[in-house]
Amino acid sequence: NAGVTQTPKFQVLKTGQSMTLQCAQDMNHEYMSWYRQDPGMGLRLIHYSVGAGITDQGEVPNGYNVSRSTTEDFPLRLLSAAPSQTSVYFCASSYTLAGSNEKLFFGSGTQLSVL
Amino acid sequence: DQQVKQNSPSLSVQEGRISILNCDYTNSMFDYFLWYKKYPAEGPTFLISISSIKDKNEDGRFTVFLNKSAKHLSLHIVPSQPGDSAVYFCAASRSYNTDKLIFGTGTRLQVFP
Numbered sequence: 001n002a003g004v005t006q007t008p009k010f011q012v013l014k015t016g017q018s019m020t021l022q023c024a025q026d027m028n029h030e031y032m033s034w035y036r037q038d039p040g041m042g043l044r045l046i047h048y049s050v051g052a053g054i055t056d057q058g059e060v061p062n063g064y065n066v067s068r069s070t071t072e073d074f075p076l077r078l079l080s081a082a083p084s085q086t087s088v089y090f091c092a093s094s095y096t097l098a099g100s101n102e103k104l105f106f107g108s109g110t111q112l113s114v115l
Numbered sequence: 116d117q118q119v120k121q122n123s124p125s126l127s128v129q130e131g132r133i134s135i136l137n138c139d140y141t142n143s144m145f146d147y148f149l150w151y152k153k154y155p156a157e158g159p160t161f162l163i164s165i166s167s168i169k170d171k172n173e174d175g176r177f178t179v180f181l182n183k184s185a186k187h188l189s190l191h192i193v194p195s196q197p198g199d200s201a202v203y204f205c206a207a208s209r210s211y212n213t214d215k216l217i218f219g220t221g222t223r224l225q226v227f228p
Contacts, residue, residue, distance in 0.1 A: 004158070008124060035218075040220055042117075042119065042204065042217075042218035042219050042220045042221065043159070043204065044218070045216070070161075087209040090158050090159070092158070103161070104161065104216075105156050105158075106158025106159050106160070108156060108157050108158050109156070109157075109158055
């Protein structure tokens with residue numbers, strides 16, 4: 001049982017490049033989400049999904065796209081990377097949206113640098 | 116506007132002593148509070164929580180205290196162990212829904228022998 005798997009662990013991009021951060025979970029969780037962690041800012045919610053085909057915006061969605069075609073996968077796309085997107089990105093999942101704060105499982109993170 | 120604040124970026128405590136990590140919040144609508152622990156190169160993991168109807172919750176060596184009038188909560192670790200060395204995030208929510216979870220900036224705890 002792998003839990004929440006994120007790839008890659010590290011990535012360096014040039015401004016304007018695009019890339020996709022991958023996230024997969026094998027726990028049959030309905031709820032999946034993406035956070036970014038910045039110094040002095042804590043973790044902030046980017047996008048989330050309550051099930052396949054359903055996504056919604058979090059606190060800081062600009063510059064990011066998501067889709068949820070399967071229960072297992074929730075990729076995060078940067079269409080045109082900017083230096084302000086340099087951050088550590090965490091994917092997380094839980095059984096459901098409601099009452100799940102304690103059962104939020106995080107991946108190990110992707111450290112992204114945009115030059 | 117940081118709704119959940121952890122004003123101490125770091126804390127150093129000797130093994131066996133008490134560690135006290137503090138967290139302040141500004142939104143009086145928050146009614147559920149959690150602490151997450153994060154080791155380097157790993158994602159955060161849930162540690163302990165408390166709802167606004169309580170003022171204390173214990174789980175082994177970990178106790179969380181909530182002072183609603185002061186909008187303040189604290190995490191006590193007694194006794195502290197070297198394995199407790201990690202970054203601790205305080206988080207608060209206006210509901211039990213995960214999408215409403217607001218995280219603090221984190222406090223790095225170092226427990227030395």
